Amino acid sequence: MSSFPKTSFFSPSRVSIIAASTVTQLVRMKVFLFLAPVALLFVALNFFELPIYQGPDTLVPEQQLRTHKNLCLGTMMFFTSLFAIVSVALIIPSDVEDRTLYTILCKPVPRLDYLAGKLLGVILVLLMAMLVMDFLLVVTLHHRTTSISTDFGRYLSDLGFQEAEVARGQAELAKHGPTWVLQYGVMAHFFKACILAAVALLISTFSTSTLFTIAAGVMVWIIGAFQSIARDGLFVDSFAGETPSLADKILSTIISLIFPDFQLVESIADASVRAQEILGDDILKLGGLTLIYLAIYTVLSWFVFADKEF
Amino acid sequence: MSFKTLRNLIVVTVAILGTGYLRMPVEQRFTEDLREKKAIPPPIRKEVWGQMGQTSLAGVLGGLRTLIASSMNLASQTQFEEKDWYELKKRYGIITALDPYNEFYWDHGGWHLAYNAASWARSNDQLSPRKRRLLEREFLEQGDAFYRQGIALNPDNPRLWMNIGRLWSNPHKRPDLPRAAKAFKEAAKHDNLFYQRTYLYILARIPGREIEAYDYAQKLLIEDPSRHLSRTTFRCLLFCLATNPNLPKQALKIRLGELFVSKQQAYQDLYNFRALSQEKGYYTGKLDEVLETLIKELRIPDHLNPFKAGAKPRIFEKDFEKALNQPLDLFLKSPFESN
């Protein structure tokens, strides 16, 4: 006869079992195939040149690298955000429809563990995908930076600059290559994808359709991009040069309270593309905010899911 | 909707609003902090939103501001080829609103207006000469204004000041050297030797500001003698400024030997500087007298004499050595030794 200790309300061990199963499920669904076109794009960017009309001045090499980074980070952000929403939107309803959920919930598995495990599994897959894309980004950007730097050095030497000045110019240019600052941008996009996954989790607990969950998740993604503009309407006397009306303020309040602020993520990512110095503090703050969002959405998801009948 | 569903909806909504209320000030502080660090751009103005196409709007709403800015910049090739300057200006207005801390866009937007559009206006046969001048002037001012907008958002960036300076010192446009000098002065505040020398050179081109130029040159010399003196133009200009008879009595006199290694070197550099000055308009002071003295001392042949017809436009070192065929007449002291 079996005899078990009292089941704890939340067990990291159980969560990790469900997470591991989710990772296996997604990996064996060959979701990583989407990385193939991403890899092709990254490699293709190595051959990208700004149109000649832009002129051979000292800013063009920087802009080449910025464009490369923009395209890569934008691609990473797009794929991971969409993947986060879609995979969560599919996974839980499929467990319900296939009745796999019955057999899981008939084991001593609290519903919170189940939800947290599913979310953690998706986040782990996101992390793996991000790492692969980041590796590709670093490799292709390094190659590009080296090639542009060599051309730039030659250009400066032809202009009569001395060796020290050429070296200084190349060192300035290298700041726009694959540095740690760029990694902060990658991390920021990862945090955004995690938040979107948690949002999709909450929506899927009361949504009756996968399509609705995906559509709602995308709406949150979009509105989150300008949530801070709405918030500015509350904290700042004027925004965009105009004083907000009462209706604007009410709408701004609702948007600010409900939706996550993704501009924080975008700003850090954009700053990393500009090779602007970002403090580790800022990325830690963003990480902390991400954890808060994850906790809020997971607990609320559990609240809705706990009463669900199957 | 069942009671349970309604209850859940209310609880979730209240919880989100409640946690949002707690979270909002934290996010606002974070936002303001990032804004101070120039990580967050200023809000996009209403009229810019209205100017954006659907694709751009979708991209911006998806959080792809800088990517959309990059794409629009690349696509502006079309407006450039079609010479649609007003559309191009509008485009760069959007691009710089999306990515205001990227000086590349300010640089190119201003370049399109101040150079491409202005040149087009100047050479447009379909306009009357008066309209051409007015239109050219309009584009020049628009270019200047565009650079200044960029400077307002990127005050720590001297390159845009340099662009304004180059614009108003360009002899092929409508040069306004005092205006250029103001811009170069702003750039020179950023502690860059090149920008500092550029400011010096423009001062030396403005009649009546030669003494100011000399004082500034002395300041640069004190701050970093070896790196400034390594530049031929600087050495020659400093020498010429020092020959200004209107300098105050206490101004330091500079001998040739303090700036040049040998008389031959001095002659070669000053010869070339004279040619440059005729093009640029630098103050030359008593340069001609000094050259005449050196011509006699070194027995310079006619083809290397700037006062004779048929003289070479520029002297190169090997030609000079071959022409003179004499040992170097070294000055006793190296020009780079500090006093």
Add this chain to the structure above:
Amino acid sequence: MSDVNAIEVHELIKDFKGPFRGHSVRAVDQVSLQVKAGEVYGLIGPNGSGKSTTMKAVLGLIRPSSGSCSIFGRDALKVDSRNDVGFLPENPYFYKHLTAAETVRFYGKLCGMRGQALRQRIDEMLELVGLGEARNRPLRGFSKGMLQRIGLAQALVHDPRLVVLDEPTAGVDPTGSREIRDLILNLKSRGITVFLCSHLLEQVQEICDRVGIMKSGTLVKEGRLEDLISLRDRTELILEHAPEDLLTQIRNLVEVTHGAQLLSEAHPRTTLEDLYLDETRDHSKSAHS
């Protein structure tokens, strides 16, 4: 056997909200039943009678509108109660991407099993259900019968005291069905309580100790199988070559008559199928006798 009932359902009511406002459907109405530890209990009834709802309430998958369910004395809604339960759903569906061994391992881990104990148990379960050779095959390639067997394996992996089976032999061929029947009897012999729903009355008759019949959400009949299917108003006297009117005389006579042998005296039996049909048929039709 333990004194605590394996399953205790007390006045269970479950209402489901209908599509229209104010209209609700009562799926289970005042059902009370007990399943003693170690016995095999069969819950039968027509489609829509409330069997699955009752089963889900026992498993804690749905919350009763009224009443209570408990498993070995623990509230069925509490997660703790599931430590002692193994469940095989109707038409079981598991993660297709997992192999047989991985599936059993996954569910074993969810029950808190680890390490060597789990590995051993996986091997035992796969052998028990006859899937030892298919352990490394992904479930997407499994037949219905194989899925049913893997379902049993995951239900039993943590050695539960109670096994709940929903249509365990549905869609399974006769051989597989026989094997599952034997397995259930094996569980019974080991003292494991089995609570099953099935439409295959012959099988239920073969293996169940007690049966409950549901109709329109209520438990219309419940009790020991023997008691339910025997006809008390009938007496069967098995005589060798003796007429009926001699019954009493025959008893006395048998006692005094030297040489005659009374082989058995019992009430005649109907079949469970007849009884089921009798109880669940509409009253307008005549009862089958």
